[in-house]
Amino acid sequence: MELAGRALVVVILICAAGSSGAAAERSRTGEFDVRPGGLVHSHSETLGEHVCTFTYASQGGTNERWHMSVGISEDNKLFSCSVWRPQGKSYLFFTQFKAEVTNAKIAFANGFSQAAIDGRGDVPLKEDEYIIKENSVTHKDGSFKSELSKLLIVAHTRHDEL
Template identity: 45%
Template sequence: MWCQNSILVFFLGIFHFASHAYDIDSDKVETSDFDVIVGGQTLNYKQDSTTHGISCTFTWQAQGGTMEQWVMKIGSSEDGKQLSCFVERESGTSYLFFMSFKLEVHGANVKAQHAVANGESGKELMDGKDFKLDRKLNKVEAGDKFDAHLIRVGVYAVKMEKQKEDL
């Protein structure tokens, strides 16, 4: 019984951390619409945010239909130390089949910390299987088990303190 209760407390603690670890201020989110065009070629959309000091680039290959309108959102916490970059289909549904995707965050002293992605019907995709987060290159991309369905992908990052140069 003790073991079961400990496991439950452990998972509740992880859920609490994941839901509160990134405090993005809804008043500090910049939004831009773009079209995800199909045809199998590699395409990308980039948004620069001088307010947050970062840029985000979404790269994809997709098939199915003609195109869909998607949204890129760049946000920060009130103090500007926590950042987010999300790409999503606001309707929550997509008829496209993604052959690949990649979301990159660029900026001075920015370090990717966590990524999330959702597939068909909002199904949470699994880090390490459906998608891979590369913290060194500040990007998240399709993993080996990705099943071509995507409605949302995002990266949470932090602004690192500038390193003082050695004298």
């Protein structure tokens, strides 16, 4: 299975594990309000030595409830961070966004815009709408179309081999 496919499976498994009490130390989900008005806001979730921070500015509408999940794989080699609106479609226009991870190097990241017209899923952002660096995913000025409903990151942890 290619890295992107494995990464998505890891994110799904970590998010699903977040609902069981036994896996609580391996994942965490927090809620936050995405606020319009053009000001820059941030939300972070920490899991052990790893932190994911989502920084954004948006316009239009009213506050929206969003979630951020972070997780670590059982072998401690992958750290994931997912930011999304549970209702799917966001009515806000993002003028900027940046997601950063600490103590990990991004192996895979993908952003999604609104749900498809037929309602069968999210529409991936075009590759020219965002920039993936070693520790961050950022909107690309002039190309990002201001629509964001989900952001997924999977990163290799920086841990010492025994």
